[in-house]
Amino acid sequence: MEDNEINREFACELLRSHDIQVDEAVNGEEAVSMVRQRHYDAVLMDIQMPVLDGLQATVKIRALAQAEGDQRYAAMPIIAMTAHAMARDVEKSLEAGMNDHVTKPIDPDRLFKALATWIPLTADGGQGQEAAQIYEIADYPEDLQTLTSLDIVQGIRRIGGNPDAYRKQLYRFKEHYPDAVAEIRGLINAGELRQAEERCHALKGVSGNLGATDLFEAAAGVDIVLKQNQIPPAEHLLHMEGFLRKVIAQIQALQTAADSRTPGPDQPQAPVANAEIAADLHKLSQLLESDLGAAEAMLEQLQLSMAGHEYLPLLEDIAKKIDRFAIDEALTQLGELVQKL
Known part of the structure; x- marks a missing residue:
C-alpha cells in the first residue's frame, strides 16, 4: 500500500518479476477496505499515506479481528515499507501491530528476506535466478549508461531487472518532479513546513529508488531538518536543486534521443490494420481488469504499432489515465476508441 505512484510501480514490478501477485492501494483507507474484501498472504504498508497513514490503517486492520470475530486480521503479516529508518520509527510500527x-x-x-520470514516463497527465497548474478552498467542498454548522475544498476535491480520499466519511471519522474525543490522552497517561505516536508519526503523516496544517490542524500538532509519543524539552510536547498537539475537534464537528453529514433508521422512505416489494433485494444481492456503489469506492456506495444495513426492522440490520453490509475475512465475511452476503428 503506497501512495506515491513511482515508488508503487517499483515495488509492484519487483514483486511481479518474481511471480508474486500484487494488488495496489493508494491510501490507508483503501488498504483497510481491500483487506476486508479479500484474503491476502501479507500486506506491505507504507507509513506516510493520505486519508489514513500506514500506522492508523494497521491499527484499524488489527481491530477488525475483534470487531468482526475473524482472526485472519490478527494473523495476517503486515510489513512496514517506508523511508523512516530511525529506531523509534520501527518501534511505532511494531506498536501499531x-x-x-x-x-x-x-x-x-x-524485502524478500522479510517476506520469506512471514509467508512461504519459492525455494530460493522468492528472489529468482537473477538475484545470484552480479550486474554491471555495461549489461544494460547504452542509452541508459549515459545517465552518470544515476546508479542505473541499483535502480534497475529495484524494479525487477527491467530496463524498460526503469526508463518509464525516469520519464515519469521528469514529468512530476522537475520543479520539486522550487515547490519545497515556496512552501517553506509560506510557512507550510509540514507540506514542505511531505514533498521533500516524496522526492527523497523516489530519487532513492531511481538510484539518484546524490539527490537522495541531499533530500534526506533537508528532510531531517523539516521533520524537526525547522527551516533548512538556503545553501542546502541550492545543493539539492543542483542535483535535481542534473538528473532532470540527463533524463531529458535520454528522452530526446529516444524520440529521435522513433519514426515520425511522415516517415514510412508498415501499416497496422484497424482490426488488429481493435483486437489489441480489447486485450488491453481485459488486462486492465486482471493484470496491470501485462497491461502496461500491451499499451507500449499499441503505442508503437499506432505510431502515425490518426487515433494515436486518443490512445495517449488513455495512457495518461492508466498512469494515474484512473482505470474506469480508461476502460470507457478504450471502448469508444474501438468503436471509432
Whole structure:
C-alpha cells in the first residue's frame, strides 16, 4: 500500500518479476477496505499515506479481528515499507501491530528476506535466478549508461531487472518532479513546513529508488531538518536543486534521443490494420481488469504499432489515465476508441 505512484510501480514490478501477485492501494483507507474484501498472504504498508497513514490503517486492520470475530486480521503479516529508518520509527510500527519493517529505497534482498520470514516463497527465497548474478552498467542498454548522475544498476535491480520499466519511471519522474525543490522552497517561505516536508519526503523516496544517490542524500538532509519543524539552510536547498537539475537534464537528453529514433508521422512505416489494433485494444481492456503489469506492456506495444495513426492522440490520453490509475475512465475511452476503428 503506497501512495506515491513511482515508488508503487517499483515495488509492484519487483514483486511481479518474481511471480508474486500484487494488488495496489493508494491510501490507508483503501488498504483497510481491500483487506476486508479479500484474503491476502501479507500486506506491505507504507507509513506516510493520505486519508489514513500506514500506522492508523494497521491499527484499524488489527481491530477488525475483534470487531468482526475473524482472526485472519490478527494473523495476517503486515510489513512496514517506508523511508523512516530511525529506531523509534520501527518501534511505532511494531506498536501499531506491524510484524516487520523494510526501509526505502527498496533493497530487493531485504524485502524478500522479510517476506520469506512471514509467508512461504519459492525455494530460493522468492528472489529468482537473477538475484545470484552480479550486474554491471555495461549489461544494460547504452542509452541508459549515459545517465552518470544515476546508479542505473541499483535502480534497475529495484524494479525487477527491467530496463524498460526503469526508463518509464525516469520519464515519469521528469514529468512530476522537475520543479520539486522550487515547490519545497515556496512552501517553506509560506510557512507550510509540514507540506514542505511531505514533498521533500516524496522526492527523497523516489530519487532513492531511481538510484539518484546524490539527490537522495541531499533530500534526506533537508528532510531531517523539516521533520524537526525547522527551516533548512538556503545553501542546502541550492545543493539539492543542483542535483535535481542534473538528473532532470540527463533524463531529458535520454528522452530526446529516444524520440529521435522513433519514426515520425511522415516517415514510412508498415501499416497496422484497424482490426488488429481493435483486437489489441480489447486485450488491453481485459488486462486492465486482471493484470496491470501485462497491461502496461500491451499499451507500449499499441503505442508503437499506432505510431502515425490518426487515433494515436486518443490512445495517449488513455495512457495518461492508466498512469494515474484512473482505470474506469480508461476502460470507457478504450471502448469508444474501438468503436471509432
